[in-house]
Amino acid sequence: MKCTILHETTGRLRVHLCCGRMTVSQADVLEYYLRAQDGVQAVKVYDRTQDAVVLYEAERGSIIRALATFSFAKAEAMELVPEHTSRALNREFEDKLAVAVMRRCISKLFLPAPITTALALFRSVKYIREGLSALWHGKLSVAVLDATAVTVSMVRGDFATAGSVMFMLHLGEILEEWTHKKSVADLASAMSLRVDSVWQQVNGTEVLTKITDVKPGDRIVIRTGGMIPLDGRVVEGEAMVNQASLTGESMPVAKHPGSPVYAGTVAEEGECVISVEKSSGSGRYDRVVRMIEESEKLKSTAEDKASRMADRLVPYTLGGTALTYLLTRNVTKMLSVLMVDFSCALKLAIPIAVLSAMRESSGYHISVKGGRFLEAVAKADTIVFDKTGTLTYATPTVAAVVPFGGHDEAEMLRLAACLEEHYPHSMANAVVAEAKRHGLTHEEYHSQVQYVVAHGISSMVEGKKVIIGSAHFVFEDEGCCIPEGEQAKFDTLPAAYSHLYLCIDGELAAVICIHDPLRREAREAVRALHESGFTNVVMMTGDNRRTAETVAAEVGVDAVYAEVLPEDKAAFIRREKAKGHTVIMVGDGVNDSPALSEADAGIAISTGAAIAREIADITVASEDLFALVTLRRLGEALMARIHGSYRFIVGFNLTLIALGVAGVLPPATSALLHNGSTLGISLRNMADLLDDEENTQK
Structure with a gap:
């Protein structure tokens, strides 16, 4: 062009x-x-x-x-x-604002008094109807204050004042709606799905396909712990699907052939094939917006307090208005008091501060599902870490493959990769990557894969049962044994590594040694978390005790628990909460899901399992643990902003009321200053909480 x-x-x-x-x-x-x-x-x-x-x-x-x-x-x-952008929204409200101002100017400059009076009467119907409706439902709300101010002005025959009051109220409505919708839209865009590829069923086999290449009518396979990235309908299999992010349902929903499934939900258990009905990006945004606007998760304690206070102050405003008239017998002073209410600012500015903080968090690659969780992070004193993929890198590597029972090392790695590629945990990814590095292709030649949470994987290969997982799973739960004469070889396995055990037909076939290096910033990040106010930093892992204690000593945590099961992590968090502690859990795997749910704020590492990201209240996409320190600072700054906004709103509006009673401010000016302050504090609350210098962490 x-x-x-x-x-x-x-x-x-x-x-x-x-x-x-x-x-x-x-x-x-x-x-x-x-x-x-x-x-x-x-x-x-x-x-x-x-x-x-x-x-x-x-x-x-x-x-x-x-x-x-x-x-x-x-x-x-x-x-x-993207499906939605903020440009159209901004243009819509820019035009609304311009039209409102132009109409007002034309009315004031060119229309005769009888016409402006008729227009004022016509426009007053809306405010009077809303006020009467509130009274009919037994509510003393801001609508009652607005209707009273407009009605009193017109009863006095002061249609100019009534027109000015309604113009300022209209401008306030436009600006408030614009500010709120833009905050929600920015946040919804930040919460878009980050799914790059899916398993597509093609001619009876599974092919890893870019999500942008999947079209309506295609079939994709979803297994335990996997996120459903596209809207569709189940055509094969059954699964229990967690839909909390869209519907708020606390329990997973059973999905059978014919059941609809939605983008952004997660399969907690089972396996199913989905026929896609909507391509990538369709349908998700509007449901996220609805979730943001309706979910109680957005309500922090401070928000609830401000909202309740706003409602309680309306009767006092009405009482003050009546008292002002009784004492002064001056209708203008009375209207000046009516023009000022606390509800608009409290109910708009403080939620916007939360939405803005959530939007700012996304700029640091942190996705937060509600203000309640930022508040929990701000006041938490205990933080619990999983080890693998959290304190250690999310990309561990295979250090060695030790074959048993006369099996070939390369073939065992090939078989392990074939099973592990369906479950994107960091250790599974390591096995798949190692097979790829050696040029080992691993076509699908096994039957249905069954995933056992926190233990391992089971399948059938050429009529033989094959399992891979932890020592507890293969030796205790499945009763597998070490081949005769190879106990000594087993006993000399290097203890510095984490181990995955591969068994065929009840006999150990190979041990895959996983090198799980500690994140280079882990020690400094834990120290920074201590300095930010955490008094108890805990590490809990299913790994062996010797490895866990070595890592714990190196990073400087306050306590370490090794060889624990998912229910053990959740039980520990329950005990700490019962003692009065506010607890955060940081994890990345399917086995961390119970603990993430139990914590006051569950934080998932985005490179981990989809079910962990779905259940978690906060997802961190950064590869740096200092993102947790940033999150703490954002939470503390948000709470400081909320409390500061509360004090300003109450103080400023009380000043306006006092000046109105003293006769210094006429009603229109009171309305202008009140709406202007509401807009001003709302715009201020949309500003970033942290600057670049403040967020320099190392």
Whole structure:
């Protein structure tokens, strides 16, 4: 497309597209097309002027070529634009605001008094109806205050004041709705699914397929712990699906052939084949928005307190209004008091502070499902870590494969990878990666895979039962044995590694030694968590005691528990909560799910199992444990902002009431200052809590 360079500096271009009129959707297409180019840091598109500003660190020539070859049709076909963007929302409310102001100006400047009076009477119906409706339902709300102010003005024949009051109320409604919807939209976009590929069923076999290549009608396979990334319907198998993120149901729902399933839910148990009905991105956003707006998880204790206080203050405002009139017999002063209420600011600004904090968290690759959890993080004194994939790297490696019973080392690694690839835990990933590194292909030649939570995997291969998992699973639960004459070899297995045991037909066939290196920042991160106020940092793991104690000593935790089962972790958290502690759990596996549910705030590492991310209240995508320190600072800063907002709202509005009673402020000015302060505190609460310097952690 033909473009003109309007201005240029090093790493920055401002160009004008010679395309005539640019629609809002076309502006989004251009923006996301340019963002997708290598080396582009930021893009801003101005649809009204058909201009685009590009910040880049790549070669200038590559940016010019990208602009020269751009066309809206080609870029739209690339499907780069998310289902929803904030540009259309902003334009909608910009237009609403402009229309409201223009109507007011025309009314004041050009319309005669009889017409403005008629318009005031017509517009007052809405406010009076809402006030009467609130009274009918036994509620003394802000609607009653607004209706009383409008009615008193018109009864006095002061239609100019009534018109000014309704204009300010209308502006306040537009700005409040805009602010709230933008906060929700920003957060919903940040909570989009991050699923790259799925197992697609093709001609009776399973093929790992990019999610963007899956179309309606295709079949995908979902197993225990797996996230359902697309809307569809079960056609084979059965599964218990956790739908809490969409419906709020606390218990998993049984899904049978014919049952609908939804993107973003997780299979807690079982296996099923799903026929896809909606392609990637469809349908998820609106349900996330609904979840954000309706879920009680958004309500922190501070929010609840502010909301209840706002409702309780309305009768006092009405009482103050009546008292003002009785003492002064001045209707103008009485209206000045009516124009000021605490409810709007308290019910808008404080929830927006929470939504903004959740949106800011996503900028640090932290997804938070509600203000209650940020509050829990802010006041927590105990944090419990799983070891594997949490304090250690999420990408452990295979150090050795020790065959038993005369089996071939490469064949055992091939078989282990074939089983493990279906369950994306960090250790399973290590086995699959090692097989790939050795060029070992592992086509599907086993029957249905059964996953046993916190223990291992079981399947049938060529008529023989094959299992892989922990020592407890293979030797105690399954009763497997060590081949005759190889006990000494088994006893000399290196204790420095974690072990996966592979057994065929009840006999040990191989031991896979996993090197699980400690995260380089783990010790400093644990120290920073101690400094931020955590008095008890605990590590709990199913690994052997000697390995666990070595890791615990190195990172500096306060207590370590080894060889524990999932129920042991959850029981420990229950005991600590019973003692009055606020407890956070950090984990990444299916076996961490009970503890994540039990904690005041469960934090999942995003590289772990989907069920852990689904059940967790917070998901951390960062590869750095210092993200937990950032999360703590965000929580503390949010609580400070909420308490500060509360004090400002109450203090400022009390001042307006006092000035109104004193006759200093007329009703319209009181309404202007009240709505202006509500908007101002709301905009302030949308600002970031942390700056870059404050978040420098190391």
